[in-house]
Amino acid sequence: MSKPPQDRFIGGKQSYESIDRKIGRVVLDQKSHPPIWLITFAMAFLLVQVLGGAVLWLLYKGVGIWGINQPAGWGFDIINFVWWIGIGHAGTLISAVLLLMRQQWRNSINRFAEAMTIFAVMCAGMYPLLHTGRPWVAYWLMPIGPNTLGMWPQFRSPLVWDVFAVSTYMTVSALFWFVGLIPDFATLRDRAKNKIVQVVFGMLAMGWRGSVRHWLRYETAYLILAGLSTPLVLSVHSIVSFDFAVSIVPGWHTTIFPPYFVAGAIYAGFAMVLTLAIPMRAWYKLKDFITDKHIDWMAKVMLATGLIVFYGYILEVFFGWYSGNTYEIAMIKNRMTGPYAPFYWSLITCNGIVPQLLWIPKVRRCYPAIFVISQFVTIGMWLERFIIIPVSLHRDFLPSSWGMYIPSFWDIAMFVGTIGFFIMMMFLFVRFLPMINIFEMKELWQRQQQAEHADHADVGAGPVPAHDAAGAGHDKENAQ
Amino acid sequence: MISNSDMRLPALDKLIPIGFLLGIVGLGAWALGLQQDKLPALQGYFFAWVFWLCMTLGCFVLVLLAHTLRSTWGLAILRLIESGAKLIPVMLLLYLPILLMGMHDIYPWSNPAVVAADKVLQHKSVYLNTSFFLVRLILFFGCWWLMATVLNKLSQKQDATQDWDLAQKRTNIAAPGILFFAITVTFGITDWIMSTDPHWFSTIYAVWFVVGQGLAVASFTTFIITLNCTRKPYCDIVNPKLTRDLGNLMFMFTMLWAYTSLSQYLIIWYGNLPEENTFYLNHTNGGFSAMGAFVVIAQFFIPFVLLLSPKVKRVPAMLCKMAAWIFVIRIIDVYWVVMPTFCTHGPRFLWTDAAAFVGVGGLWLALFAWNLKGKAVLPTFDTRLMEADHA
Secondary structure, three states: OOOOOOOOOOOOOOOOOHHHHHHHHHHHHHOOHHHHHHHHHHHHHHHHHEEEEEEHHHHHHHHHHHOOOOOOOOOOOHHHHHHHHHHHHHHHHHHHHHHOOOOHHHHOOOOHHHHHHHHHHHHHHHHHHOOOOOHHHHHOOOOOOOHOOOOOOOOOOOOHHHHHHHHHHHHHHHHHHHHHHHHHHHHHHHHHOOOHHHHHHHHOOOOOOOOOOHHHHHHHHHHHHHHHHHHHHHHHHHHHHHHEEEEEOOOOOOOOOOHHHHHHHHHHHHHEEEEHHHHHHHHOOOOOOHHHHHHHHHHHHHHHHHHHHHHHHHHHHHHHHOOOHHHHHHHHHHHHOOOOOHHHHHHHHHHHHHHHHHOHHHHOHHHHHHHHHHHHHHHHHHHHHHHHOOOOOOOOHHHOOOOOOOOHHHHHHHHHHHHHHHHHHHHHHHHHHHOOHHHHHHHHHHHHHHHHHHHHOOOOOOOOOOOHHHHHHHHHHOOO | OOOHHHHHHHHHHHHHHHHHHHHHHHHHHHHHHHOOOOOHHHHHHHHHHHHHHHHHHHHHHHHHHHHOOOOOOHHHHHHHHHHHHHOOHHHHHHHHHHHHHHHHHHHHOHHHHHHHHHHHHHHHHHOOHHHHHHHHHHHHHHHHHHHHHHHHHHHHHHHHHHHHHHHHHHHHHHHHHHHHHHHHHHHHHHHHHHHHHHOOOOOHHHHHHHHOOOOOHHHHHHHHHOOOOOOOHHHHHHHHHHHHHHHHHHHHHHHHHHHHHHHHHHHHHHOOOHHHHHHHOOOOOOOOHHHHHHHHHHHHHHHHHHHHHHHHHHOOOHHHHHHHHHHHHHHHHHHHHHHHOOOOOOOOOHHEEEEHHHHHHHHHHHHHHHOOOOOOOOOOOOOOOHHHHHO
């Protein structure tokens, strides 16, 4: 008789109190922040000013300040929209899908990743909104009524589906995040020494006292929200992929697009989680909670989704040829040897070749290496959208209407600006909200304790008596 | 210590004589039909082969997944899917009638006269030609067989030695194995199934098929486990947690099937390009449109609603019925996918189709049970299944 070796997701010697203290400290003790926080925040804040300038100028002059043209009517705006939305996906996958799959390793990274989702969706949402040219009439996208507006959205257009998919995604993600925060707000309220902090967290905690009834309602609500979020992981990026796939542009119109986009989104999202988690856990000494095991598993998920994406690239090339269609073959040739060929080959390098290093366990234990690979993936996923969007558009069916796409200064300013916005929001989040789920860590710690205890008690004595599994839920009360 | 004899499922042995009998009678009847009218008999056989190939490959892909993820549902069905994956070479043998008698009938691109009159097929002939086709066939089946055999040996060995390093060893083979399988099966399905209509193509087609294979095998194994839930050894492991996992596995494949089906349909329907929409035009000819609609309702909406309910996933008898339902609908679905290329006027009801299906299926089931005869149907190296029972 044997059991698989247990995985430990909390390191060091912990107690309920030490978990509260170590995670809560980051918020409650504002002096604990390293100087790097201020430096990064200041730089990000500067970039937000660039974003503000770019948006103001855009509103004043119109979308003509961007590099989009005929035939490339979609450029940085849509590339960055898809890129940001994709980055958000890891958050939903970690918090909802892994919860339903009962994967305990999600517990220390979910809060963090959910915050990332919300800020990434905010960045993403700006682009199509501003691309309409008249964001002040965005309500025209809603089916407000033919009698009041004199018009009706074209519901056969995936662009309209996008509006609903993304706004639902934003709403559900924000709700999920907030509901998950409530018990932790209560912990912070109880631990805070400052009166104002107590009042603020007290209001956010919405009267949480940790009674059995509270926990029961909480667990139900959380599970329902997870169930709602799970299809969103698939649907949002599938609908984004329909924006392209339902058209008949070579390079856009291929049936693998929905799953290939979803895998790409999760790929980019995990790269971003790793990009943020690796420095954060070092700066805030949270290596006991975001353990080496977590980094290892995230790297594995990144590798797996990266392989799906690479599979998509192979299919595109093979079926481009197999179709026997002149335009499809020309599109593949143009990608590989046309004016944007260096971008295509950089894409293959960044997304297809470099991440293969993650097969090696040693690389998955070397954090600088994972950090660098994550950057490659982030850049690669951006290049993928670049290859799909303007490179497919700039040479279509008629050679007489071919053109080139070159982003303008304002395109780049706005892109850099949203990166600044994202970093600024993440840094504010880390400073003012608990970045790791405190009560889930306590629950996980208790389970780990009991499992270890049981292991010591019954060495070689057959199946483990299961008092532990049943007890775990009830002891949450005490944990508060 | 659990002895090996407790882990056997003698009820499965009954399948061996019944299966062989059905196999001989079915294939014998089919051979008679072949004498009378060659073309429809070959087409019917092709459908039967595709369905049972999907079962075999579905078993194999779930073996790879189970060894990579090492979850408890994987343990419960491991010995069953390993037994199915062992049939990879049998499926290659069963392909011989098509290769020997029906290449030109099933695969128009293999006929030089057809290719000479068709520019697109000339372009494709670098890839779609009989010799390269055979090389790929033997290469893919050979590699899969080798991988399946090595993995089976390693997991049997762990039962004997209780050595935990073997689990890691299997993961080390299975994880890159999934990658290898994904790429080879894409080309395989393109060759064997998609190229029956050599002009048409769809990039999601192989994914769609593999998801269907997963669904068929998930329902097949769930059916076996829940049907025998009162017998040893399954009575020790069947509990609400396991049935929920198995139910969720079917639910996940149901969702993925719907997702891939919808993606392919929507994108082709919306684009409405003449080189692509032929597939759905064929597949909605005559009675096929009603059949397709029935599959959508029966294989998505009904299981979706029922499998959402916790009760269906808790009561083994209900889950058993659900699994049987899904499995039967899978047969209709594969028929709907494969046959419209051949019979353009709607579904046909030919006794040779049924005879071929029963014959190939009977053989498959008999050999499936044969592989498990006198052997444990659960791995004993991992006790997580038995522990879950007490929890």
